Amino acid sequence: MTAIKMLRLDSAAIDFEKQLQARLAWDASDDLEIHKRVLDIIADIKKRGDKALLEYTNRFDGTSFKTAAALELAPGALKTAWDTLPSTQAIALQTAADRVLAYAEHQKLQSWQYTELDGTVLGQKVTALDKAGLYVPGGKAAYPSSVLMNAIPAKVAGVGELIMVVPTPRGETNALVLAAAYVAGVDRVFTIGGAQAVAALAYGTESIPAVDKIVGPGNIYVATAKKLVFGQVGIDMIAGPSEILIICDGQTNPDWIAMDMFSQAEHDENAQAILISDDAAFLQQVETSINKLLPEMERADIIRASLTGRGAFIKVANLSEAAQVANRIAPEHLELSVAEPEALCEQIHNAGAIFMGRFTAEALGDYCAGPNHVLPTSSTARYSSPLGVYDFQKRSSLINCSAVGAQNLGKIASVLARGESLTAHARSAEFRI
Numbered sequence: 001m002t003a004i005k006m007l008r009l010d011s012a013a014i015d016f017e018k019q020l021q022a023r024l025a026w027d028a029s030d031d032l033e034i035h036k037r038v039l040d041i042i043a044d045i046k047k048r049g050d051k052a053l054l055e056y057t058n059r060f061d062g063t064s065f066k067t068a069a070a071l072e073l074a075p076g077a078l079k080t081a082w083d084t085l086p087s088t089q090a091i092a093l094q095t096a097a098d099r100v101l102a103y104a105e106h107q108k109l110q111s112w113q114y115t116e117l118d119g120t121v122l123g124q125k126v127t128a129l130d131k132a133g134l135y136v137p138g139g140k141a142a143y144p145s146s147v148l149m150n151a152i153p154a155k156v157a158g159v160g161e162l163i164m165v166v167p168t169p170r171g172e173t174n175a176l177v178l179a180a181a182y183v184a185g186v187d188r189v190f191t192i193g194g195a196q197a198v199a200a201l202a203y204g205t206e207s208i209p210a211v212d213k214i215v216g217p218g219n220i221y222v223a224t225a226k227k228l229v230f231g232q233v234g235i236d237m238i239a240g241p242s243e244i245l246i247i248c249d250g251q252t253n254p255d256w257i258a259m260d261m262f263s264q265a266e267h268d269e270n271a272q273a274i275l276i277s278d279d280a281a282f283l284q285q286v287e288t289s290i291n292k293l294l295p296e297m298e299r300a301d302i303i304r305a306s307l308t309g310r311g312a313f314i315k316v317a318n319l320s321e322a323a324q325v326a327n328r329i330a331p332e333h334l335e336l337s338v339a340e341p342e343a344l345c346e347q348i349h350n351a352g353a354i355f356m357g358r359f360t361a362e363a364l365g366d367y368c369a370g371p372n373h374v375l376p377t378s379s380t381a382r383y384s385s386p387l388g389v390y391d392f393q394k395r396s397s398l399i400n401c402s403a404v405g406a407q408n409l410g411k412i413a414s415v416l417a418r419g420e421s422l423t424a425h426a427r428s429a430e431f432r433i
């Protein structure tokens, strides 16, 4: 097995920004190719509905479904999976679900209103989505944790119906995934994935109901499809291939750091694991750990492809500079493996989730810490936030004018409307004065 030599960048280099950009960006030609392929799939699902959905599912997931009806799991299958789960798994799943629920309950937005002196009432009414589509990935690994992360906030928000999609490669369902759907209260489950599942949820087919919003993580095909159907449906964010950025002061066990990098690299060849340190000797120690530990890993091939294709070590002058680079990268997960994580955290403003201190392995957040693991990738943490109850809620403005309020506001509206030459607006307001 050839040793991995991590790409090394130095923030002091003149072309550091250019090199960093090259490492963060997708290869432009791959990007375009994926884009085109996904567009074709979406157009075909829109045009041919179930027929196209069956064909793509059988082609990409190696299944042999004969009818679209066979794509939906029987409602009893979820309960059976839960009832027959080994008790250690059932306890872990229920504990994780309870913790995700407790955290989500803090996020619920409430309606509010206030009354002005003339009796006019203004407010905001918060309502839940009617129908949410939950994408649960399942190509290279099964993700029961993503079922909980998608469904529990939707339930807390009070969504009317939860429609889950999950690919089942070779037709194999995963008992933990089904049990998680039962625990979290999912209403319907379809065994479809990829761009075709996203398109089916967005436009609806004869068998798949169209939803109001699609949430959840997935690979590059899923993330691209979500981008492309936005507008037809809402989406939560771009939650693509996993990323971890670790800032370490050189004092954490290098094996721990290497394994933390593996933990995200093992998701996908396209996952990204980056380590920043002010200690060049430590970067070398972590590389030694990587090469020592890699042969023990079941998913060594995926980890190797991810680390060599998209990973990096970045040497910085000090931890403040590390924070600046982290803000530039805006990673999905940021580990602050340093002596004083609270102080360093003060300097961070772009990250999906921040894991503080040497003992907070990012993997704990993936399963059971409580905060959602569906997080923005590809630097979109500059403007996106973790999936939460608020993603399943909408806000409507409320305006209830008293007779006196209509006089007061009518005069202002009339002047402004006439300034815009919109006479019907002006007269509508004036009628009530």
Ligand SMILES: NC(=O)c1ccc[n+]([C@@H]2O[C@H](COP(=O)([O-])OP(=O)(O)OC[C@H]3O[C@@H](n4cnc5c(N)ncnc54)[C@H](O)[C@@H]3O)[C@@H](O)[C@H]2O)c1
Pocket: 037, 060, 061, 136, 137, 138, 139, 140, 141, 143, 146, 167, 192, 193, 194, 195, 196, 217, 218, 219, 220, 221, 222, 238, 239, 240, 241, 242, 267, 268, 271, 332, 373, 374, 375, 376, 377
């Ligand atoms: N950002 C987050 O919050 C988060 C959370 C969990 C997982 N993830 C990421 O989710 C992803 C899961 O990926 P996965 O592949 O295991 O499952 P997935 O369900 O996302 O993708 C599997 C589907 O991809 C499609 N596909 C695969 N190859 C294709 C091709 N050549 N052409 C067209 N379609 C193709 C197929 O339809 C298949 O069903 C990983 O990248 C992981 O890092 C992200």
Ligand SMILES: N[C@H](CO)Cc1c[nH]c[nH+]1
Pocket: 143, 145, 146, 241, 242, 243, 264, 332, 366, 373, 374, 375
């Ligand atoms: N790390 C993923 C988010 O990028 C979430 C996950 C689920 N299971 C394991 N990990």
Ligand SMILES: [Zn+2]
Pocket: 242, 263, 264, 267, 363, 366
């Ligand atoms: Zn993970």
